[in-house]
Amino acid sequence: MGGLFGFLRSFGKEKLSQTGELLTQAIVSWDPETASEAEIQEMIRELDKITVEAGKAKAMFEKEKAESEAAIKNYDRHLAAAELLQKQYEEAQSAGDQTKAAELEQSLNKLLQKLEELQPEVEREKREAEEAQAYYEEIKQLAELTAQKVKTARAQLERAQRDMKMAEIERKRAADRALRSEQLAGLKKQSSSLGVALAAMNKKAEEARAAASASDMKAKLLTPEKESQDKYIEDALKEASGEKPQANLSIAERLAALKRK
Secondary structure, eight states, X not given: OXXXXXXXXXXXXXXXXXXXXXXXXHHHTOOGGGOOHHHHHHHHHHHHHHHHHHHHHHHHHHHHHHHHHHHHHHHHHHHHHHHHHHHHHHHHHHHTOHHHHHHHXXXXXXXXXXXXXXXXXXXXXXXXXXXXXXHHHHHHHHHHHHHHHHHHHHHHHXXXXXXXXXXXXXXXXXXXXXXXXXXXXXXXHHHHHHHHHHHHHHHHHHHHHHHHHHHHHHHHHHSOOOOOOOHHHHHHHXXXXXXXXXXXXXXXXXXXXXXXX
């Protein structure tokens, strides 16, 4: 959009429609929905230029309006004077004062000639005032359109920035959730490994107890059984060996046996 307003430095009313078309095309073609920060700043600078031109256009319109009003007022004053002279001319003719009537007629003709000269000037001033007003209103509307687009672009950009921040926050949250899930999975795996180890240890303990039980059983099975003891047979064997049963010894014999030990 650089140089867009260069042609506005000189006000040419014959270029009014072209001016409005060029300005409008330049602004309308700008899409605020996808504008970057740099583009927004550029549009703000262009808005500054437009508002400056709008101020100039307003001043020009007010000047042209004042000139048009002055021309109309001057024309109306001359017209009122012509009507007054015409009335006086008619009165002089009615009174038969031909000399005065002739003078009034001469003055009236001069005034009518002046009015005929003023009429195109009045039309020109009116047209210039209307063109200046149209230009001012057009560039004012363009300034309003540009300002609205700048506000829309700014709102869109800020919304996009907020969305980016929220997306970044959500990304970090998702990463934290994933990390916690990994940590939890690791704890579960450790717990599972511990359970497997305990189960293996319990299994080994059971196997050890079973092996011990089997060994005891084997030892008992391999150990010869003692013959059933018979008291009478034992006493007889002791007596045959020269030993007396403890129960048949007298006190003196038991004491003597203790002394021998």
